[in-house]
Amino acid sequence: MISFENQRFHLRNKFFSYVIEISRGKYLLHRYWGRTLKEFRDSAPLQKIDRGFSGQLADFENERTFSLDVVPQEYPVQGHTDFRIPAYKVELENGTNISELNFSSYKIIDGKPALKGLPASFGGGQTLEIELVDACKNFTVYLSYTIFEDSQVLARSAKFVNSGNKKIKIQNAASAAIDFADNNFDIINLYGGHAAERTIQRHKVQRGIFEISSTRGASSHQQSPFIALARPDATEFTGEVYAAGLIYSGSFSAKVEAEQFGTTRLVIGLNPDVFSWTLEPNEEFQTPEVALNFSADGLNGMSQGYHQFYREHLLRGKFKDKVRPILVNNWEATYFDFNEEKIISLADCAKDLGLELLVLDDGWFGKRNDDNSSLGDWFVNTEKLPHGLKGLADEVHKRGLKFGIWVEPEMTNVESELYRAHPDWILHVPNYKPSYGRHQLILDLSRADVREYILDAMRKVFSSAPIDYVKWDMNRHMTESFSAKLPADRQLETQHRYMLGLYEIMEKLTAEFPDILFESCSGGGGRFDAGILYYMPQTWTSDNTDAVCRLSIQAGTGLAFPIISQGAHVSVTPNHQVGRVTPLQMRTLVAMAVTFGYELDITKMSDVDKSEVKTYVELYKELRPTIQLGKFTRLLTADKDGNEYAWQFADDKKVIVMYFKVLSKPAEPVRILKLAGLDADKLYTMKKYLPPKKLGVDGGPQKISFDEKSFYGDELMYSGIAVEKIETDFAAYMWVFEVE
């Protein structure tokens, strides 16, 4: 998959080609990324143009058509004739951060070396490692590129080694930079806020620099560490899309620069605003990995590429490709106000409804009856649970359900035994008062003693009872990122050291407790990223459980992350976050479109609703292999006016289509949904059809099966299915086809 000929590396599989050129024996240029080429013979050579004010390096003073400012580079530095945004900056002992990286050697390795301490893709492939040495031999950079036979994703990262004999300080170290020859792109990114994560934004590349970033010590609700450059004519099904997804859970930055000569540079990696790293001689620094994804088949092609890559080359553990249990979580049912009896009553009801896992959320430990206290005190509150977690877990298991708990190990409260014993364990700046978020303080995970405490506390909890599932939360983001253990000139290492500490803890606990299904969370989706998915194969997508809001949140999340990794729960109506009243069928189908559960007091549901829930639960059990493990396609533009969504899930047995319409409108054309990716010659038999139920109409789904009809794949793809017009707001439809 990787060849080296005529000073060019050509990385090639059936999905894409990527070409790197060594120019003038030492500069590493980016020459091509896109559809697979048989060979790269340079049909569009770099043009020799004398560009004013683009300077020459000393060795080429008289060659005015050559400047680093005008050539496409693999890993550029600023201030050395390139004036565009840099991929890295390394401060040398004399105070400069100007350097020059020259090609030195390369290696092609079978497979993929692991990245020390960091989440990264794995599983086959071939890796090109290029060694670049600073012209004054102060340091060395290794650029790593892994190509997999079965994936359209290229994994890139960089490693810095202090190969000189003086201390250096890395001020900036991107995971990757890519130069594109033109700027005819739309940028697609996912922005949001707490309870409003990952809204899709698409806008034209404009001259200047556009940045998405987080300084929060978490990938954040506000911007997802994902960015795509799509050709303006790219649709869900056609056109070229180039995307970058960072496999990292902390502060990040992704910048797109459209510069003077009409080219575009993309740089993605750690956020230099909150990062630096000192390297003593012989020490090394590894950047996080970025998943570069080329799709020639539009945005669905991009999403499917990420879904497949993350599921097959990133998710780990015994649950990675197992269908996930249908859970009920007590958070929106009881908040902090529960006792053993209440939880057992939920378990009784859950059993009756056919649910499979009961999750005890926040409030079971210390003296935690509200969010003011007890984080860090990981021992059971026996006033609420007189028989402990073990007693409760046994009761839940007796009912044939699995048992899960909530923890938030990275935090403490002033009102806690932990804080009273170790006030210096939190992130804080000496002499300044620490800041709070939800009354809590962040433990300094860059410290080994803090990590040991957390590991010990979690080991005790996880082995104190038969626990099948753990929801790992993080309910505030970082301020005062200062560690009492680090010297002054290393304080900007705190955030990244915290992440390495977190990953170390997660690595150990997930390895020691392989039978626990872990779900991550940060006030919903404040840390929904590919980094965390390496340790925990699913994430609570959002604290917003309103079905209408969830359409947009799940559409955005699905753009870059697998369906099986997103948790969604049916909650009560009116909804607790936005007060909206929606029919049970819509709440259910929206949650069924990913990894499904319930989060309401199911004991208080009417008998009619309960019987409806039983029907849906049975249905989801039958459909979930296709939904969670099948191929996902958006049949309509991901967030079409925020009013209509159409999602298809397919495997070789079933094709499921869901269609949602938020508000009903008069005088609209009949909506035809054209199915995608079917086999034209196969027969597909429509086995189930759920038209929407009108608001306030009681009873189970109106009809769940009807006269079976069979169609060839070509007709379903090219003529499509017509959506029956039913006048109601919050309409949710589902069709299930079985493949011949």
Ligand code: GLA
């Ligand atoms: C966060 C989570 C919620 C719930 C609460 C408990 O906000 O996202 O689902 O677990 O914490 O405090």
